Amino acid sequence: MINNLINKIKDTKAPICVGLDPKLDFIPDHIKNKAFEAKGMNLEGAAKAVVDFNKGIIDMVWDLIPAVKPQIAMYEQFGIPGLEAFNETVAYAREKGLVIIGDIKRGDIGSTSEAYAVGHLGKVTIGDNSFSGFEEDFVTVNPYLGSDGVKPFIDVCKEEKKGIFVLVKTSNPSSGEFQDRLSDGKPIYEYVAEMVDTWGADHMGNDYSYVGAVVGATYPEIGKKLRKLMPKSYILVPGYGAQGGKGADLVDYFNEDGLGAIVNSSRGIIAAYKQEKYDVYGEADYAGAARAAVIDMIEDINGALGV
Amino acid sequence: MINNLINKIKDTKAPICVGLDPKLDFIPDHIKNKAFEAKGMNLEGAAKAVVDFNKGIIDMVWDLIPAVKPQIAMYEQFGIPGLEAFNETVAYAREKGLVIIGDIKRGDIGSTSEAYAVGHLGKVTIGDNSFSGFEEDFVTVNPYLGSDGVKPFIDVCKEEKKGIFVLVKTSNPSSGEFQDRLSDGKPIYEYVAEMVDTWGADHMGNDYSYVGAVVGATYPEIGKKLRKLMPKSYILVPGYGAQGGKGADLVDYFNEDGLGAIVNSSRGIIAAYKQEKYDVYGEADYAGAARAAVIDMIEDINGALGV
Numbered sequence: 001m002i003n004n005l006i007n008k009i010k011d012t013k014a015p016i017c018v019g020l021d022p023k024l025d026f027i028p029d030h031i032k033n034k035a036f037e038a039k040g041m042n043l044e045g046a047a048k049a050v051v052d053f054n055k056g057i058i059d060m061v062w063d064l065i066p067a068v069k070p071q072i073a074m075y076e077q078f079g080i081p082g083l084e085a086f087n088e089t090v091a092y093a094r095e096k097g098l099v100i101i102g103d104i105k106r107g108d109i110g111s112t113s114e115a116y117a118v119g120h121l122g123k124v125t126i127g128d129n130s131f132s133g134f135e136e137d138f139v140t141v142n143p144y145l146g147s148d149g150v151k152p153f154i155d156v157c158k159e160e161k162k163g164i165f166v167l168v169k170t171s172n173p174s175s176g177e178f179q180d181r182l183s184d185g186k187p188i189y190e191y192v193a194e195m196v197d198t199w200g201a202d203h204m205g206n207d208y209s210y211v212g213a214v215v216g217a218t219y220p221e222i223g224k225k226l227r228k229l230m231p232k233s234y235i236l237v238p239g240y241g242a243q244g245g246k247g248a249d250l251v252d253y254f255n256e257d258g259l260g261a262i263v264n265s266s267r268g269i270i271a272a273y274k275q276e277k278y279d280v281y282g283e284a285d286y287a288g289a290a291r292a293a294v295i296d297m298i299e300d301i302n303g304a305l306g307v
Numbered sequence: 308m309i310n311n312l313i314n315k316i317k318d319t320k321a322p323i324c325v326g327l328d329p330k331l332d333f334i335p336d337h338i339k340n341k342a343f344e345a346k347g348m349n350l351e352g353a354a355k356a357v358v359d360f361n362k363g364i365i366d367m368v369w370d371l372i373p374a375v376k377p378q379i380a381m382y383e384q385f386g387i388p389g390l391e392a393f394n395e396t397v398a399y400a401r402e403k404g405l406v407i408i409g410d411i412k413r414g415d416i417g418s419t420s421e422a423y424a425v426g427h428l429g430k431v432t433i434g435d436n437s438f439s440g441f442e443e444d445f446v447t448v449n450p451y452l453g454s455d456g457v458k459p460f461i462d463v464c465k466e467e468k469k470g471i472f473v474l475v476k477t478s479n480p481s482s483g484e485f486q487d488r489l490s491d492g493k494p495i496y497e498y499v500a501e502m503v504d505t506w507g508a509d510h511m512g513n514d515y516s517y518v519g520a521v522v523g524a525t526y527p528e529i530g531k532k533l534r535k536l537m538p539k540s541y542i543l544v545p546g547y548g549a550q551g552g553k554g555a556d557l558v559d560y561f562n563e564d565g566l567g568a569i570v571n572s573s574r575g576i577i578a579a580y581k582q583e584k585y586d587v588y589g590e591a592d593y594a595g596a597a598r599a600a601v602i603d604m605i606e607d608i609n610g611a612l613g614v
Contacts, residue, residue: 021419023418023422024432024433032434036434041433041434041435041436042433042436042438043431043433043438043440045433045434046431046433071415071419073413073415073419073420073422073423073426074419074422076422076423076426076427076440076441077422077423077425077426077431077440078426078431078433078438078440079394079426079438079439079440079441080387080390080391080394080440082426082440083387083390084387087386087387105413105414105415105449106380106412107412107449108378108380108412109477109478109479109482110479111330112328112378112380112381113380115330115380115381115383115384116380116383116384118384119380119383119384119385119386119389120383124350124353124384124385125331126331126348126349126350126352126353126385127339127343127348127352128348129348129349131349131350131385131386132386133350133383133384133385133386133387133389134383134386142412142414142449142451143451143485144449144450144451144474144477144485144486145474145477145479145481145482146479146481146482146483146484146485146486147481147484148479148480148481148482149479149481167451167452170416170451170452171416172416172417172452172453172455172456173455174452174453174454174455174456175416175452175453175455176453177453177454177498177502178450178451178453178495178498178499179451179453181488181490181495181498182490182491183488183489183490183495184489188485188488188490188495191484191485191488192485195484
């Protein structure tokens with residue numbers, strides 16, 4: 001799947017993914033009202049609004065991008081109907097040929113991490129049968145519990161040829177509270193990065209490993225350093241756009257082969273219609289605004305990379 | 308809810324919770340077969356087996372204990388039907404008056420953590436209405452992203468009078484890889500503990516804060532130290548029993564008031580019937596074995612505490 005992701009990045013010339021994090025505030029009224037009419041102003045109605053909104057976005061951007069990154073929290077908040085909407089979104093994006101990065105930030109120990117891994121990337125065995133509960137291609141994993149928490153994911157990834165992105169340095173303002181603490185002169189996130197490199201050596205695709213890293217766009221100097229510490233790991237970069245990252249900041253997240261990073265934007269794309277820059281599209285054509293924002297983002301990043 | 312939890316611990320004289328982590332291997336064949344006959348050998352059948360098994364346990368232990376701790380990964384692995392089983396389990400335990408600690412180990416940033424908090428502890432607003440997607444009383448939270456990831460949970464907890472347990476030092480063998488790294492002479496988990504104390508000061512119940520900590524039973528010396536660093540925080544202690552912790556190891560996790568810790572056992576209770584010690588009960592009376600194991604666990608801990 002890492003080979004597949006890379007091939008799709010090469011084909012689209014777009015090292016980006018679109019974060020499908022549909023807060024209700026982002027969803028135009030005409031979609032919400034229709035969904036509420038059909039299902040009620042309840043969890044089911046919200047879930048339908050989310051799916052309809054996502055499908056509109058996917059229809060307008062699938063040909064431009066390699067991958068989408070649904071943030072499961074935004075679905076989980078709507079309970080069971082919300083998670084059904086997550087699955088519908090994943091299935092629809094897969095139909096369109098997109099790689100699915102489930103932003104789930106799970107992480108536990110031993111058999112518990114295994115259960116998450118099986119549930120999201122693999123198949124759970126029930127009697128003589130096996131089933132997929134959720135069906136992403138990659139998921140994000142929290143490393144705080146150490147190898148015991150991460151390796152069960154890698155074991156499932158090996159069977160399924162799927163991958164993970166381990167949180168190394170996150171994009172948020174307080175990410176430094178623990179991640180930046182120096183130990184023997186090195187911040188904690190570097191220790192995590194070294195482990196990502198080690199874990200990845202054990203599960204390689206053609207040129208890159210199946211074990212990637214999350215490094216926020218908001219800390220370019222750190223990105224540069226981490227790129228070198230994990231040369232074989234793909235870096236998933238959140239924080240572009242709404243959180244402040246720009247293409248010019250991200251050059252050093254890439255390797256010299258022009259690969260090695262995939263930059264995510266969520267709000268900046270899916271709620272682009274709310275920005276002055278795209279207000280010609282209006283709420284009715286929110287998906288057209290998303291397409292324009294994707295094109296601009298690709299241009300910004302490729303321009304910075306000089307490709 | 309922290310006051311409620313403490314009152315229930317006092318009433319039952321049992322500073323413990325039962326981990327409802329029903330792997331299919333733990334569930335007796337007669338329950339699985341009946342569930343598969345009713346629903347099929349599929350996700351729905353597995354989910355029904357889980358609920359039936361849990362109800363059997365709850366029926367036999369609810370009068371002895373203050374709380375249960377369902378581990379959501381064990382449900383999530385069965386997809387949507389699994390999470391419906393999670394909700395059914397939570398609802399059934401609540402009917403029996405038990406406090407629900409959702410072991411979800413979520414953690415993200417800003418509005419994303421808020422979505423998890425709203426989904427599990429609060430209510431999500433949809434138009435003019437609000438709904439609970441999942442409905443625990445406490446959840447566990449991963450601190451790797453810092454205050455940005457934790458505070459949204461606390462904000463929801465304040466509104467709902469609910470609480471969280473933040474991972475400080477986990478019970479697994481590799482927990483030290485990052486948690487034990489020394490920074491200025493102090494391990495990372497102490498920095499997290501200090502933040503737990505700070506966060507908790509902002510959301511106090513009568514005697515304890517609504518912000519607790521997870522500290523594994525397998526590191527008693529660390530438990531003793533952390534107890535003192537977070538005097539107002541309840542400590543949720545995993546790792547008792549199957550992972551090796553014993554009552555005698557846990558004395559220093561408690562404060563001098565005899566309160567301040569709640570010890571979890573999962574496999575040691577729910578799969579007690581598989582232990583030689585309880586094999587008189589057999590598979591048919593797995594719940595009787597669980598009750599006996601709960602009584603022994605309470606005796607072990609209270610004996611060590613000298614109460």
